[in-house]
Amino acid sequence: xxxxxxxxxxxxxxxxxxxxxxxxxxxxxxxxxxxxxxxxxxxxxxxxxxxxxxxxxxxxxxxxxxxxxxxxxxxxxxxxxxxxxxxxxxxxxxxxxxxxxxxxxxxxxxxxxxxxxxxxxxxxxxxxxxxxxxxxxxxxxxxxxxxxxxxxxxxxxxxxxxxxxxxxxxxxxxxxxxxxxxxxxxxxxxxxxxxxxxxxxxxxxxxxxxxxxxxxxxxxxxxxxxxxxxxxxxxxxxxxxxxxxxxxxxxxxxxxxxxxxxxxxxxxxxxxxxxxxxxxxxxxxxxxxxxxxxxxxxxxxxxxxxxxxxxxxxxxxxxxxxxxxxxxxxxxxxxxxxxxxxxxxxxxxxxxxxxxxxxxxxxxxxxxxxxxxxxxxxxxxxxxxxxxxxxxxxxxxxxxxxxxxxx
Amino acid sequence: xxxxxxxxxxxxxxxxxxxxxxxxxxxxxxxxxxxxxxxxxxxxxxxxxxxxxxxxxxxxxxxxxxxxxxxxxxxxxxxxxxxxxxxxxxxxxxxxxxxxxxxxxxxxxxxxxxxxxxxxxxxxxxxxxxxxxxxxxxxxxxxxxxxxxxxxxxxxxxxxxxxxxxxxxxxxxxxxxxxxxxxxxxxxxxxxxxxxxxxxxxxxxxxxxxxxxxxxxxxxxxxxxxxxxxxxxxxxxxxxxxxxxxxxxxxxxxxxxxxxxxxxxxxxxxxxxxxxxxxxxxxxxxxxxxxxxxxxxxxxxxxxxxxxxxxxxxxxxxxxxxxxxxxxxxxxxxxxxxxxxxxxxxxxxxxxxxxxxxxxxxxxxxxxxxxxxxxxxxxxxxxxxxxxxxxxxxxxxxxxxxxxxxx
Numbered sequence: 001x002x003x004x005x006x007x008x009x010x011x012x013x014x015x016x017x018x019x020x021x022x023x024x025x026x027x028x029x030x031x032x033x034x035x036x037x038x039x040x041x042x043x044x045x046x047x048x049x050x051x052x053x054x055x056x057x058x059x060x061x062x063x064x065x066x067x068x069x070x071x072x073x074x075x076x077x078x079x080x081x082x083x084x085x086x087x088x089x090x091x092x093x094x095x096x097x098x099x100x101x102x103x104x105x106x107x108x109x110x111x112x113x114x115x116x117x118x119x120x121x122x123x124x125x126x127x128x129x130x131x132x133x134x135x136x137x138x139x140x141x142x143x144x145x146x147x148x149x150x151x152x153x154x155x156x157x158x159x160x161x162x163x164x165x166x167x168x169x170x171x172x173x174x175x176x177x178x179x180x181x182x183x184x185x186x187x188x189x190x191x192x193x194x195x196x197x198x199x200x201x202x203x204x205x206x207x208x209x210x211x212x213x214x215x216x217x218x219x220x221x222x223x224x225x226x227x228x229x230x231x232x233x234x235x236x237x238x239x240x241x242x243x244x245x246x247x248x249x250x251x252x253x254x255x256x257x258x259x260x261x262x263x264x265x266x267x268x269x270x271x272x273x274x275x276x277x278x279x280x281x282x283x284x285x286x287x288x289x290x291x292x293x294x295x296x297x298x299x300x301x302x303x304x305x306x307x308x309x310x311x312x313x314x315x316x317x318x319x320x321x322x323x324x325x326x327x328x329x330x331x332x333x334x335x336x337x338x339x340x341x342x343x344x345x346x347x348x349x350x351x352x353x354x355x356x357x358x359x360x361x362x363x364x365x366x367x368x369x370x371x372x373x374x375x376x377x378x379x380x381x382x383x384x385x386x387x388x389x390x391x392x393x394x395x396x397x398x399x400x401x402x403x404x405x406x407x
Numbered sequence: 408x409x410x411x412x413x414x415x416x417x418x419x420x421x422x423x424x425x426x427x428x429x430x431x432x433x434x435x436x437x438x439x440x441x442x443x444x445x446x447x448x449x450x451x452x453x454x455x456x457x458x459x460x461x462x463x464x465x466x467x468x469x470x471x472x473x474x475x476x477x478x479x480x481x482x483x484x485x486x487x488x489x490x491x492x493x494x495x496x497x498x499x500x501x502x503x504x505x506x507x508x509x510x511x512x513x514x515x516x517x518x519x520x521x522x523x524x525x526x527x528x529x530x531x532x533x534x535x536x537x538x539x540x541x542x543x544x545x546x547x548x549x550x551x552x553x554x555x556x557x558x559x560x561x562x563x564x565x566x567x568x569x570x571x572x573x574x575x576x577x578x579x580x581x582x583x584x585x586x587x588x589x590x591x592x593x594x595x596x597x598x599x600x601x602x603x604x605x606x607x608x609x610x611x612x613x614x615x616x617x618x619x620x621x622x623x624x625x626x627x628x629x630x631x632x633x634x635x636x637x638x639x640x641x642x643x644x645x646x647x648x649x650x651x652x653x654x655x656x657x658x659x660x661x662x663x664x665x666x667x668x669x670x671x672x673x674x675x676x677x678x679x680x681x682x683x684x685x686x687x688x689x690x691x692x693x694x695x696x697x698x699x700x701x702x703x704x705x706x707x708x709x710x711x712x713x714x715x716x717x718x719x720x721x722x723x724x725x726x727x728x729x730x731x732x733x734x735x736x737x738x739x740x741x742x743x744x745x746x747x748x749x750x751x752x753x754x755x756x757x758x759x760x761x762x763x764x765x766x767x768x769x770x771x772x773x774x775x776x777x778x779x780x781x782x783x784x785x786x787x788x789x790x791x792x793x794x795x796x797x798x799x800x801x802x803x804x805x806x807x808x809x810x811x812x813x814x
Contacts, residue, residue: 117634148646162645189645191638199639203625204649207618210682211650214617217682218610221673227524231598232606238569238596239555242611243618243650266628275617275624275689278681 003055004179007031007070009095010077011041011060013319014112014147017158018076020048021183023058027051030060031067038062064098072108072179073099076147078253079113085260087116089123096124100131103140108167110143110176114258116265117199120144125168141172144194145180146201152317163188166197205258206276211245212255213279216286219247219407229407230397247407248396249290249324250283251313256322287327290395293406294332297393298367306332307339307365307385310372311355318344325371332369339365344374370394370401410462411586414438414477416502417484418448418467420726421519421554424565425483427455428590430465434458437467438474445469471505479515479586480506483554485660486520492667494523496530503531507538510547515574517550517583521665523672524606527551532575548579551601552587553608559724570595573604612665613683618652619662620686623693626654626814636814637804654814655803656697656731657690658720663729694734697802700813701739704800705774713743714772714792717779718752718762725751732778739776746772751781777801777808 004026008019011032019030032038041060042049051057059066067073075095082088092113099109109128111120125136134140145165150156163184167173177190191197219229229247237244250256259276266273298306313323320326320342332338345355364387370377373396382392382401397405411433415426418439426437439445448467449456458464466473474480482502489495499520506516516535518527532543541547552572557563570591574580584597598604626636636654644651657663666683673680705713720730727733727749739745752762771794777784780803789799789808804812 117629117632150648156647161647164642164645189642191642195632195634196638196642199629199634200642203639203643204646206625207621207643207650208648210617210621211614214614214682217680218613221678221680222524222606224676224678225524225602227602227606231603232610235571235596235598235603235607236611236614238571239611240563240568241557241615243614269631271628271631273624273628274685275621275682278685282682 004072005029005070006072006074006179007067009067009073009075009099011037012076012078013151014149014158015074015076016041016045017149018074018112018147019058019060020045021159023048023056025056025182027055028058029066029070030058031062031064032060033062035062067099068102069104070102071106072110073103074110074112075099076112079115079257079261080253081257081260085263087261087264092124093127096127097131100128103128103132103134105134105139108141108143108172108176110145112145112147114146114201114205114254114261115144115198116202116261117195118265119198119261120194137169137172141175142168142194143172143176144197145176146197148201148204151319152314159183159185162186164197164200165190166192166194168194202258202262205255206262206279208245209250209255209259209283210275210279211243212248212250213282215245215247216282216289216407220289223406246396247286249286249313251321251323251325252319253321256283256313287324287331290406291328291331294328294369294393297404298391301366301391303336303366305339305363305365305387306336306367306369307341308332308369308371309341309382310370310374310377311340311342312344312372312374315373316344316375318342318347320345328371336367339363342372342374343376344372364390366390368392370396370399373398411479412436412477413479413481413586414474416474416480416482416506418444419483419485420558421556421565422481422483423448423452424556425481425519425554426465426467427452428566430455430463432463432589434462435465436473436477437465438469438471439467440469442469474506475509476511477509478513479517480510481517481519482506483519486522486664486668487660488664488667492670494526494668494671499531500534503534504538507535510535510539510541512541512546515548515550515579515583517552519552519554521553521608521612521661521668522551522605523609523668524602525672526605526668527601544576544579548582549575549601550579550583551604552583553604555608555611558726559721566590566592569593571604571607572597573599573601575601609665609669612662613669613686615652616657616662616666616690617682617686618650619655619657620689622652622654623689623696623814627696630813653803654693656693656720658728658730658732659726660728663690663720694731694738697813698735698738701735701776701800702742704811705798708773708798710743710773712746712770712772712794713739713774713776714746714748715739715776715778716748716787716789717777717781717784718747718749719779719781722780723751723782725749725754727752735778743774746770749779749781750783751779771797773797775799777803777806780805 006022006026007029008015009031011030022028048058080088148161149158163180165177165188167176180188222229236242259280311325340355346357366387392401393404395406413429413433414436415422416438418437429435455465487495555568556565570587572584572595574583584595587595629636643649666687718732747762753764773794799808800811802813
């Protein structure tokens with residue numbers, strides 16, 4: 001099995017980590033169409049980019065010619081939704097077509113993107129068969145193994161998380177499982193069908209979305225009662241079977257997106273998932289809720305300068321994809337000029353050149369809004385950026401200035 | 408503090424356990440209006456009913472004359488809802504009035520029943536002040552410390568669970584906390600107000616209700632897709648932050664009731680809690696869902712005898728209060744004669760004399776339905792009660808006959 005050549009397609013958080021792990025055991029190709037990302041990886045991860053004498057190691061490229069002659073292709077690109085919140089599979093379909101050109105007898109194609117149950121079999125397998133003129137389970141095999149990584153401060157590396165594996169038949173399932181077993185320290189959990197593996201990932205993320213939505217719903221009510229939800233949650237957490245979720249803004253590529261895949265798949269068979277839908281509506285609605293509370297708090301102030309600190313969708317990380325803080329800022333910008341600061345995002349240039357660096361935070365603001373719950377904000381002296389009669393609004397109440405907290 | 412005389416009012420699951428625990432440290436009176444319950448306790452728990460030389464020990468009685476001269480009164484009776492799903496506080500109001508007659512300077516009255524945030528202060532404190540002519544925090548004190556016990560096989564004794572404590576002022580809160588600290592091995596968690604303590608308990612139970620409702624919603628969908636939800640849940644449970652809930656019928660006095668208290672309290676201020684409401688609707692709706700699947704499975708059969716095994720609302724326990732299995736049986740009884748078996752409930756005579764003892768299970772049935780997930784059912788040979796062409800419907804698919812499972 002060491003002779004295998006593995007190709008990981010999509011070198012974002014998920015793919016790059018996976019490719020590095022595989023490259024310790026196999027000859028691994030990391031492919032991404034994003035040229036500047038490939039350059040960045042070549043600079044930042046150069047120590048990983050070595051091929052040993054026995055052929056084991058990692059090569060990264062944006063040239064698809066490099067991906068020929070691989071045995072296993074793994075697609076790790078995100079599965080987003082479009083503006084109508086419907087699955088947008090264009091990217092994965094394109095990549096599937098690309099791989100179909102190269103796929104040969106005995107090859108395996110594995111998806112790690114989040115799908116609804118049945119998607120791989122309904123959409124991707126027919127594409128591969130049509131484009132490659134090969135036959136599933138006779139000429140080639142398909143697998144599904146959802147990524148489960150966690151970014152931010154409590155980051156878990158991919159090989160520290162049990163990996164769900166599945167395949168298009170028993171033989172494929174077994175091979176795929178043993179493949180991941182080689183690199184995942186935490187072990188694997190092989191399920192009997194691709195559909196079950198697809199269902200597992202989406203269930204996990206819908207559960208999280210729902211539980212955060214519940215805390216948002218409760219917070220809105222407790223705020224009216226003048227009850228501090230956080231104190232309630234902390235006390236409830238002393239019960240062994242209580243699950244500690246906090247109210248918050250759900251962004252990113254997973255929890256804020258995956259439920260729409262499940263909703264879409266239910267709609268296809270005219271089935272309704274009211275709780276899953278309502279959880280999404282509740283969490284999406286938090287933008288308006290917070291915006292309303294901000295405007296109420298500052299409506300009587302004379303504001304010439306407003307700063308927003310912390311825009312990444314999750315604390316202690318630089319990701320701003322689908323960040324709800326950006327949506328709040330968008331609304332604020334209709335009436336105010338907003339200066340944006342985030343020391344995590346600041347480093348992730350050039351995508352985020354709208355973010356000011358902390359070094360130029362030498363001006364004073366009438367209003368400071370604290371968004372993402374970055375650890376640094378807990379002890380930061382925000383007052384040094386504040387005008388004498390200025391106001392601090394700390395959305396999550398994490399700083400030393402929780403007077404105007406909202407959640 | 409050893410001189411304290413503690414009176415526990417209501418000797419159900421919660422109260423009796425609490426009274427026994429307190430009686431190891433203090434002179435404790437257990438009071439219940441149910442005469443036959445007192446007799447039963449006297450027979451079954453006689454070893455606990457001893458007063459030592461230093462006055463420590465337990466007395467139980469249905470005579471309210473015995474509850475005079477106590478220092479601490481603890482109300483542990485359930486807080487149910489009426490047929491309209493509105494809080495039914497009659498019982499607790501009556502008991503509060505009764506205690507108000509006896510309460511003296513320096514006494515403490517503690518509630519353990521589940522309330523919505525604010526209920527103790529809005530309803531019970533005014534009653535005590537009016538009836539006793541005493542003044543809160545001057546003459547007497549009030550506390551709130553929600554019970555958190557767990558019945559059934561995975562039973563946790565009350566002193567193995569961290570106890571939330573609170574009081575009407577700092578002094579009371581401190582005394583109440585140290586009181587429970589004496590008997591709770593797991594320790595206490597003192598919160599700053601009665602309202603927070605009330606919110607904690609109701610939050611815990613609403614969270615459970617919602618998470619079970621989510622699994623019910625998912626199961627109904629996955630059933631349509633021919634996907635085995637249990638296999639999905641088991642696989643998802645390999646993720647560190649997934650919370651293992653299963654689909655099911657939510658009965659009993661807590662999870663199926665408490666959310667209505669929160670909904671009621673929100674309605675009072677014209678606030679809506681759509682997720683909490685929808686969770687209740689989903690879980691209540693499972694009676695019809697299961698009934699529909701049962702009737703579909705047996706509609707073409709000629710049935711002269713039908714048996715239902717397992718009616719307690721939770722597995723491995725005898726409690727049938729608010730059991731959804733009984734509601735399913737009610738529906739079935741419109742068309743069929745149903746023989747009911749439950750070896751847990753069977754022992755809990757005489758309330759349950761409609762339950763047949765296993766010894767008289769010597770007849771054969773055309774249909775056997777398996778309800779509660781009692782451990783014994785997992786290995787039970789149900790076929791010996793079944794006619795040759797009979798059908799077994801195993802609602803949860805826990806037995807050796809999962810062919811007709813529903814959840």
